Amino acid sequence: MKRRDFLKLGGATAFAALFGGCDNLPKKLVPFVIPPENYTLGESLWYASVCRQCPAGCGIVVRVSEGRAKKIEGNPLHPVNSGKLCARGQAGLQALYHPERLGRPLKLSGPRGSGKFTETSWEDALSILMTGLKKIRAEAPGSLLMLAEPMRGHRNLVVHRFLRAFGAPAPVAWDPFGHDALLAANEDVFGIRDIPEYDIANARYLLSFSGDFLETWLSPVHYGRAYGRMRQERPTVRGKFVHFGPRLSMTAANADVFLPIAPGTEGFAALGIAHVMVREKLTPSPAASSLWTAGLRQMTPETVGEKTGLRPSDIEAVAREFAGNQPGLAIAGDGAAGCTNGTFHFSAAALLNVLAGNLGKPGGLSFPDRRSAFPRAGADASTLAPLPESGFASVRNTLEKMRGGAFQVALLSGETNPAFTLPAGLKFPESLLSVPLVVSFSSFLDETSSLSDLVLPVPTYLEEWGDDIAPAGHSGDAVGLLQPVIEPFRDARPMPDILIAAAKELGGPVAAALPWKNFRECLEQGYTGMGVNLENARREGGIFSRKGSLSRTAKRAGNPPLPKAIEASYEGDAARYPLVLHVYPSIALSDGRGANLSWLQEMPDPISTAVWRNWVEVHPKTAESLGIADGDGVVVTSPFGSMEAFAVLHPAVAKGTAAMPLGQGHTRYGRNAAGRGGNPFSLLPVKDTAGAKSHARQSTRVSIAKARIKGKLVRTVNVEGQWKYENIL
Amino acid sequence: MKHKWAMAIDMDRCTGCGACVVACVAENNTPTAGEEEAGKGRLMQWLRVSRFWKKEGEETRAIFVPTPCMHCEKAPCEIVCPVYATYHDEDDHLNAMVYNRCIGTRYCANNCPYSVRVFNWWPAKWEKPLDEQLNPDLSVRSRGVMEKCTYCIQRIRRGKETAIKEGRKIRDGEVMPACAQTCPPGAIIFGDLLDPESEISRTVKDTRLFKLMEHLGTEPSTVYLKKQKGPGR
Numbered sequence: 001m002k003r004r005d006f007l008k009l010g011g012a013t014a015f016a017a018l019f020g021g022c023d024n025l026p027k028k029l030v031p032f033v034i035p036p037e038n039y040t041l042g043e044s045l046w047y048a049s050v051c052r053q054c055p056a057g058c059g060i061v062v063r064v065s066e067g068r069a070k071k072i073e074g075n076p077l078h079p080v081n082s083g084k085l086c087a088r089g090q091a092g093l094q095a096l097y098h099p100e101r102l103g104r105p106l107k108l109s110g111p112r113g114s115g116k117f118t119e120t121s122w123e124d125a126l127s128i129l130m131t132g133l134k135k136i137r138a139e140a141p142g143s144l145l146m147l148a149e150p151m152r153g154h155r156n157l158v159v160h161r162f163l164r165a166f167g168a169p170a171p172v173a174w175d176p177f178g179h180d181a182l183l184a185a186n187e188d189v190f191g192i193r194d195i196p197e198y199d200i201a202n203a204r205y206l207l208s209f210s211g212d213f214l215e216t217w218l219s220p221v222h223y224g225r226a227y228g229r230m231r232q233e234r235p236t237v238r239g240k241f242v243h244f245g246p247r248l249s250m251t252a253a254n255a256d257v258f259l260p261i262a263p264g265t266e267g268f269a270a271l272g273i274a275h276v277m278v279r280e281k282l283t284p285s286p287a288a289s290s291l292w293t294a295g296l297r298q299m300t301p302e303t304v305g306e307k308t309g310l311r312p313s314d315i316e317a318v319a320r321e322f323a324g325n326q327p328g329l330a331i332a333g334d335g336a337a338g339c340t341n342g343t344f345h346f347s348a349a350a351l352l353n354v355l356a357g358n359l360g361k362p363g364g365l366s367f368p369d370r371r372s373a374f375p376r377a378g379a380d381a382s383t384l385a386p387l388p389e390s391g392f393a394s395v396r397n398t399l400e401k402m403r404g405g406a407f408q409v410a411l412l413s414g415e416t417n418p419a420f421t422l423p424a425g426l427k428f429p430e431s432l433l434s435v436p437l438v439v440s441f442s443s444f445l446d447e448t449s450s451l452s453d454l455v456l457p458v459p460t461y462l463e464e465w466g467d468d469i470a471p472a473g474h475s476g477d478a479v480g481l482l483q484p485v486i487e488p489f490r491d492a493r494p495m496p497d498i499l500i501a502a503a504k505e506l507g508g509p510v511a512a513a514l515p516w517k518n519f520r521e522c523l524e525q526g527y528t529g530m531g532v533n534l535e536n537a538r539r540e541g542g543i544f545s546r547k548g549s550l551s552r553t554a555k556r557a558g559n560p561p562l563p564k565a566i567e568a569s570y571e572g573d574a575a576r577y578p579l580v581l582h583v584y585p586s587i588a589l590s591d592g593r594g595a596n597l598s599w600l601q602e603m604p605d606p607i608s609t610a611v612w613r614n615w616v617e618v619h620p621k622t623a624e625s626l627g628i629a630d631g632d633g634v635v636v637t638s639p640f641g642s643m644e645a646f647a648v649l650h651p652a653v654a655k656g657t658a659a660m661p662l663g664q665g666h667t668r669y670g671r672n673a674a675g676r677g678g679n680p681f682s683l684l685p686v687k688d689t690a691g692a693k694s695h696a697r698q699s700t701r702v703s704i705a706k707a708r709i710k711g712k713l714v715r716t717v718n719v720e721g722q723w724k725y726e727n728i729l
Numbered sequence: 730m731k732h733k734w735a736m737a738i739d740m741d742r743c744t745g746c747g748a749c750v751v752a753c754v755a756e757n758n759t760p761t762a763g764e765e766e767a768g769k770g771r772l773m774q775w776l777r778v779s780r781f782w783k784k785e786g787e788e789t790r791a792i793f794v795p796t797p798c799m800h801c802e803k804a805p806c807e808i809v810c811p812v813y814a815t816y817h818d819e820d821d822h823l824n825a826m827v828y829n830r831c832i833g834t835r836y837c838a839n840n841c842p843y844s845v846r847v848f849n850w851w852p853a854k855w856e857k858p859l860d861e862q863l864n865p866d867l868s869v870r871s872r873g874v875m876e877k878c879t880y881c882i883q884r885i886r887r888g889k890e891t892a893i894k895e896g897r898k899i900r901d902g903e904v905m906p907a908c909a910q911t912c913p914p915g916a917i918i919f920g921d922l923l924d925p926e927s928e929i930s931r932t933v934k935d936t937r938l939f940k941l942m943e944h945l946g947t948e949p950s951t952v953y954l955k956k957q958k959g960p961g962r
Contacts, residue, residue, distance in 0.1 A: 012837075065863075069861075073911065074911065081913070084748075084911060086913060087750065087752075090911060091751055091755070092860070093755060093862045094859065099858065214744045214746060224746060227742075227744060228739075228744075228913070228914025228915045231741045231914075231957075248789065248791060250744065250745050250791075253745065254744050254745070317740040319872060598763075599751050599755070599803050600751070602772065602774075603747045603751055604777070604778065606748065606793060607780065609765070612767065623824075631750045649759060652791075714764055716772060725904050
């Protein structure tokens, strides 16, 4: 689509303003006697907004016909995804039109946690909320807790200001796939605690250490597009991609060279490469000579080979190619972040970037300053563009305080589902039940919102005003803007609007902190204050810089310390639990939030081609020794729990490893999600990654035993019998 | 105005992510089968990403082959249809279906070497309000008919109508099936082979070009570009 055509299609913001918003709304499809100028029956309009199916913040345009959203496409003007969209983004319509979406406030009608609710009016629901808030406002304002997903933009600003003025602690955010290890490593190596911008599109050589950047990590659409450009967009160069990891993931399957390694040894493989680069003087970096310490000297290809299972000759070959093909990139990802030594893996990968001199170059990595998007926000800039941390440590502390009776009222918001994604050892449900009043802002009854007293239905991202700044994919100052593309489909009210209204009723400093009529006004004041023409910005889907890179200089890039090599540790006795558990986010369901959408449930997994179910991947040799065949029902047991799954023989997963996708195994969350096998999160221990304090997902051993379980694993019809691979390529 | 629509899938760009599959389902009013029906091989998706394992042991790799309808010039499905429900569209060189002529013999599926046709076993149900999302540009197919990828024929029609209204030729890239539009790495290239300037016309001259089961002589319009090896081109 050409830019001009796009503007033509999007040119109807006034119409959106009539339909959207948060006040009392007309409830008929075409309530106008004289329709607005640009409104013709049968013709579609396209509105730009931002996707919220995952935290990547891609821009979208939504086709709206007769007041109903019909299709979501990528926004071609948005720098993060340039008109492209992933499967989850495409499935956003199903969240909007979900038959089980909440349309009225729900009040608990049985014991807490029973999941029994009755519908009530907004007046009644809000009066319960206000009674609770007013009571603790006088006696103990510090006993108000807000638990949410990591929020960005003015939504986060409203929440922060509300809580600060109320006298309550800052909101606690939880994202199971936060980027703590990456942030901690960048602080150690570069002296910048932030997410870098990886210029994969212009790289000639890409080294990945369990970095599944094409699936769920950071910004899959942005990096997916960059990957395509790295391969085939340049006339004479095709970037080479080498992947190290314990499992052949979808990303690994796209590598030119996949080098399987033992779980939890990614950092050692990186140090082995660094050793060869420094020893053979393949790097011009001034850091090289000071790094030639005893620590690096002992990381010979032979030692590393023993630890990782790599051939020393492979390590040497990759090191020479990496050094000789500049610009290049080394990245680590989710699979490595969840190890107990996750920060070490990321630091070692970052060190390779320093040695190869990749910092600040096209085809390398740079550090854009995302706070530069909000030049006049001052101290508020850190709440508008917060760091993408998981928040595991603060969730842990909070749950301890919760059990000690520190909180009287808890507000739960967002896509986060801690009752599903936290390890059972943290006792989230029990802790939450000890809070006298729990109010959820939610569109669906999931495991977490079912534990509350009151559920307030909120709109989906297609019916809301808002703004968003993506964690990756732009030079730092591109802001996406959300607008309601259709009239809110249910009687839902946005969470920031409820907070603003509550602040008004509470009065005093709380009302003064949130002085706006509604959230839309808050946004508009924020951006017009920055000198933005909001009408134009909404037409394009955001404020996109054309200024080029605003990269910051790394304080320590010239002379980084050698990361301390730490071994990964695993819970469970190796004799009783012979396999190491490797869990990974499902490409369709992410951490489980997509599990209620049938389109995503029915999208075959790229590797196992399974639909609608959970499975566990084991190497054929391992399976043989356990007496398991492909498709068998098994019970997977860790020291912390056990669950049922179907076995899938995966020829390229490390021997002695059991790999499982996360996201399935809901007990609530509607018909599509509930009752589909066990939840792999329930097998995980409560353990930190060293140095980053995030949840160490890859830190337990499991055993697998054959069992009779209901049903069978459904996979797409496999035509492999008719088609030999040799006939394909 | 005659066209010869064709699609090229660059295996060096395709990552196997499945965005095309869901985009197709969203665009073409394809119902979900559910676990039980899917278990009987009744997934309704018009586009699948086939996964092939390559070699055993250390060299094991997975290869992803997105497989939509091939829109064959010499289509094996067309010649076996007793009621001419599937036919060759002369204007667009599409392998098209007339749904209300189809009597569900499924001979076409039987004769398709690519296994890309699906049968409607049940009347599709969209629980309210999920029906609000249905694409108004194309019909919901009834029980007992075959269906298949159409290269998003509704988008082709719309593109042609707009071009006629504005008195011009269709521009390259103006018509784009849902899968090609969404594909993050840009692996799916679509266009008119009769336009010598189009991207697809340039692409089919690539030396990496190959066709699925070329030996059968079906002359597919959907073609593939081989994965490349090593750095540099």
